[in-house]
Amino acid sequence: MGTNVEKLAKRHLKNPKDYARFQKLVNQAKVYNPPESLTGDLRPYQKIGYSWLVQNIKFKFGSILADDMGLGKTIQVLSTILYFKENSQLEDESTLIIVPPTLIPNWENEIKKFTPDLTYFIYHGSNRTFPLENYDIILTSYGVVRLDLDMFLDRIWFLCVIDEAQNIKNPNTEQTKAIKEVPASTKIALTGTPIENKLMDYWSIFDFVNKGYLSTKDDFKRNYIIPIEKLEDEEVLENLKTIAKPFVMRRLKTDEDIKKELPEKFVNDIYCSLTKKQVKLYTAILEEIFFDIENSKGIQRKGIILKILTALKQTCNHPAQFLDIKNPKISESGKMELLINILENILDNDEKVIIFTQYVEMGKLIKELVSKKFKRDVLFLHGSQSMKEKTRIIDTFQEDENYKIFVATLKTGGTGLNLTAARNVIHYDLWWNPAVENQATDRVHRIGQDKDVMVYRLITKGTLEEAIDAISKRKVDLAEKSISNDETFLTEMTNEELKEVLTLRL
Secondary structure (H helix, E strand, C coil): CCHHHHHHHHCCCCCHHHHHHHHHHHCCCCCCCCCCCCCCCCCHHHHHHHHHHHHHHHCCCCEEECCCCCCCHHHHHHHHHHHHHHCCCCCCCCEEEEECHHHHHHHHHHHHHHCCCCCEEECCCCCCCCCCCCCCEEEEEHHHHHHCHHHHCCCCEEEEEECCHHHHCCCCCHHHHHHHHCCEEEEEEECCCCCCCCHHHHHHHHHHHCCCCCCCHHHHHHHHHHHHHHCCCHHHHHHHHHHHHHHEECCCCCCHHHHCCCCCEEEEEEEECCCHHHHHHHHHHHHHHHHHHHCCCHHHHHHHHHHHHHHHHHHHHCHHHHHCCCCCCHHHCHHHHHHHHHHHHHHHCCCCEEEEECCHHHHHHHHHHHHHHHCCCCEEECCCCCHHHHHHHHHHHHHCCCCCEEEEEHHHHCCCCCCCCCCEEEECCCCCCHHHHHHHHCCCCCCCCCCCEEEEEEEECCCHHHHHHHHHHHHHCCCCCCCCCCHHHHHHCCHHHHHHHHCCCC
């Protein structure tokens, strides 16, 4: 990997033994044969990722596997665990895998499918009991580790793996502190978005896998965050990438050697107009709340702005979402009419579709209006369902040809799921953070998908949604800079700037 990384790393590895291990690691790249009992084939890039994980573990260094969504991070990790079992290094030790609750069934399925020789135990649910016997894998959730931390502190785990590692991006939360307390010989973090918006997210995840390598939070802020995010110092950014490189592996779907293994993804921005009812409501909300904004300050002003943003977004979706109207009609919303038109084409082609929305209430509305219009059942996935219910809904959509339409809230359906039965994705309303939107799309456009994927982003002309879209597209170019991942930055705008962003342009 060259002497430059060694020279830079020497400043970060104070212990001579750690530095000696590091030198051996970067100068001894090796490709390992997949485990004999693996019941699947590793793609060429997955074999490299698996070998890299094995190598890092052998030298007692943690890893961040940050491959794009859908490129098979789970099978790379399970193959790694299986390698050490086949080499008799898991006889008295276990791997702890910590995931969001919705992903527990996904991990269980992948273990059964690819590594059936690995024994596992799911420690989750209200009646959970910690096992007395030894298992290769203990599978649990972030919340359970935080609540039952003492149960995880009485041994040193062979490996501690966290999936959707952005769950520990905030170093100050109780959950992050609990996860970082778990003692393990080596740690692995899996994420499709290693830097969602801020470098501090990156530091927090790195602090989990290789504590101290990027120094303390304050040092990192002084030496990297301020020069990169505030001063846009390219040299400092390159130095950070260089010292992180041995411990971070990121492959993108756009990489040439991976692109040929995936079908195409076509993204379409489709615009619609507000109906007269929506225009009237949108204008009334603006007039009423701009008066309140001009007569308020501080926290009160911020609260009013966030309230207006929600009201305007809901109005663009459907007046019934904001006004809680009974018996809503398709014709009351330009966006709902557009959705119906797109769905007619998709259903005419006998294809499946996933519709994402930020709001549970909007999901209910879509389900109600679409099922009534097309006289067919519509599946709906949201956060308050049980894990068993979510699994049933996902399996039904994947396996039953009678179910063509699947509605999901963005956060519930946006991470870790396989929904490759669909070849169409509709984003009914847009989010401020493009990473969240892309994660949702990647539920469909991922390994296992054998068809081209059509993505439709619905945007209401002349409204706040156009501003969201413009900001979102700028953020794609700022992935390594500091930018808020929600609408709170709008609360810092002047009244004039706010009017410019929010005013209706017909």
